[in-house]
Amino acid sequence: MVTATLQEQLNRGAKLLQTGQVEEALELARELLSQYQGHQAVHLFAADASSLNGYHKAAIECLDVIPNGQRHPAVLVRKAELLFSTGQRRAALETARAAAEIVGSDESQLRSVARLYTDCQDLEGARALLLQAQERLPDSPQILYDLALSEFHLNLPEEAERHIDLLLQTVPAHAGALHLRSAVRTQSAERNHIDDLQERLRASSQPGNLVAAANFALAKEYEDLARYEESFTALEKGTSAYRQMLSYDGKTELASHAGIRKQFTPQAYESLSAGFEDKSPVFVIGMPRTGTTLVERMLSSHSQVMSLGEFTDFPRLLTEMIRAKAAELGSVPSGQDLTLSLDFDQLGERYVASARQIAGDSPRFVDKLPYNFLYCGYIAASLPNAKLIHLTRDPLDTCYAVYKTLFFRAYSYSYRLDELADYYISYRKHMQHWHEVLPGRIIDVNYEQLVQAPEEQARRIVSCCDLPWEDAVLDFHAQESPAMTASAMQVRNPVNTQSIGAWRRAGGSFNRLRERLQEAGLVS
Numbered sequence: 001m002v003t004a005t006l007q008e009q010l011n012r013g014a015k016l017l018q019t020g021q022v023e024e025a026l027e028l029a030r031e032l033l034s035q036y037q038g039h040q041a042v043h044l045f046a047a048d049a050s051s052l053n054g055y056h057k058a059a060i061e062c063l064d065v066i067p068n069g070q071r072h073p074a075v076l077v078r079k080a081e082l083l084f085s086t087g088q089r090r091a092a093l094e095t096a097r098a099a100a101e102i103v104g105s106d107e108s109q110l111r112s113v114a115r116l117y118t119d120c121q122d123l124e125g126a127r128a129l130l131l132q133a134q135e136r137l138p139d140s141p142q143i144l145y146d147l148a149l150s151e152f153h154l155n156l157p158e159e160a161e162r163h164i165d166l167l168l169q170t171v172p173a174h175a176g177a178l179h180l181r182s183a184v185r186t187q188s189a190e191r192n193h194i195d196d197l198q199e200r201l202r203a204s205s206q207p208g209n210l211v212a213a214a215n216f217a218l219a220k221e222y223e224d225l226a227r228y229e230e231s232f233t234a235l236e237k238g239t240s241a242y243r244q245m246l247s248y249d250g251k252t253e254l255a256s257h258a259g260i261r262k263q264f265t266p267q268a269y270e271s272l273s274a275g276f277e278d279k280s281p282v283f284v285i286g287m288p289r290t291g292t293t294l295v296e297r298m299l300s301s302h303s304q305v306m307s308l309g310e311f312t313d314f315p316r317l318l319t320e321m322i323r324a325k326a327a328e329l330g331s332v333p334s335g336q337d338l339t340l341s342l343d344f345d346q347l348g349e350r351y352v353a354s355a356r357q358i359a360g361d362s363p364r365f366v367d368k369l370p371y372n373f374l375y376c377g378y379i380a381a382s383l384p385n386a387k388l389i390h391l392t393r394d395p396l397d398t399c400y401a402v403y404k405t406l407f408f409r410a411y412s413y414s415y416r417l418d419e420l421a422d423y424y425i426s427y428r429k430h431m432q433h434w435h436e437v438l439p440g441r442i443i444d445v446n447y448e449q450l451v452q453a454p455e456e457q458a459r460r461i462v463s464c465c466d467l468p469w470e471d472a473v474l475d476f477h478a479q480e481s482p483a484m485t486a487s488a489m490q491v492r493n494p495v496n497t498q499s500i501g502a503w504r505r506a507g508g509s510f511n512r513l514r515e516r517l518q519e520a521g522l523v524s
Helices: 004-018 022-035 040-052 056-064 073-085 089-102 107-119 123-136 141-153 157-170 175-183 194-202 208-224 228-243 250-263 266-270 292-300 313-329 344-359 370-382 395-403 417-437 447-452 454-464 471-478 502-519
Strands: 281-285 305-307 364-367 387-392 442-446
Touching (some): 004 040, 089 107, 089 344, 107 123, 123 141, 141 175, 157 175, 266 370, 292 447, 292 454, 292 471, 313 344, 313 370, 370 387, 395 417, 442 447, 447 454, 454 471
Parallel strands (some): 387 442
């Protein structure tokens, strides 16, 4: 039981965490632990405070000492989340499964467990749990949405549409459901939701998230019907509405890119410690919507290759080791770049160990996190035998494909054309820099060449990965494995060239962006 006084203290602690006062929260947690040892709510708060201060092991230990904690779903869910955040995926999934057995009908806990299943790449398990959750909570819109989303990724469009329809009957203004409904399949003149979306948008006082999602959905459906001018009009309304909900600081982000380029010179690279000698990793990098998923699906169709999906562990481990180095030094001399003094052998070994939790003993595994283009030098230093495959695409087609995609909580630079142009220019500078630092290490694969001559390019990619050719690589679209990216629907189909030159659908609206890229020498 939580007394009034204790509840006040816990409320204060929650507020400290919410406002970023994590050190003060940890102090309070330690005080409460000394008074209320074994109290579940106190230990849960202490675990959160410890985790946010970077003490992940201590956070898990806070939960492990709760009496009968293994019988409380809230404890197991939080432990699974902490295990996942520290790269312990197998243990996280086992703990999530234990939580699923006792979770009952708590909506938040059910969704958290299903999300953990998904994060650990058990989408079938997530769907099965969400189907059970729907039976227990038939009126929950969020359970229905999570269920439909899992079915979209599992290529079960009819099931996804059925659950979206059920959801929209209950919550007609559910932004995520409206967007997903349009994405599930290619719309036709006989079967689409254009009139329905327009009617919803005509309603007064719509929240920004609905205006954004509905306009993105409308733009996608208009494009499916080749009504390009109407599509781009809706898209501009959608991007404008979504950008207003973001606090993106482009100058700071691009300055961090420039900082990496300034510090990580060819001379600096030559001076780094030796990395981890492992031939398994294949990194597929580049801007989003440039064919990274296509290459990943091709490679993972090979019998000797396993896909990790958009695996976030390299940047996570890099960040953790930089923080640990800073803590070890106590204070960092001005101008010193800690990233160049890391133990790169340890970084590579930790990365491979983390990846093996998904890849098992597969001879090769593919990490398809586009953002890894930022870290090519660090990847090459820590994993000298890893393959780096960089997808290139026509700059204007790249920007158009990125601009018309609602990513939800990612790629915040993509909702204003000027910010998108700035980011794209920085990306190109970054990749030029890595080619200079790592001559011959990065394999450029051109999207247009890939879709126009898929077998020729696929054979080249497979050969670069030191693998024997297998015809299954060209049958990637027949894969039944989940697709967890914005290209989920496209990679279920054979290669086609329909997106080449798609930027022209934007008409004159892309003139300024084109001028910016011309000024940077990136387009003619």
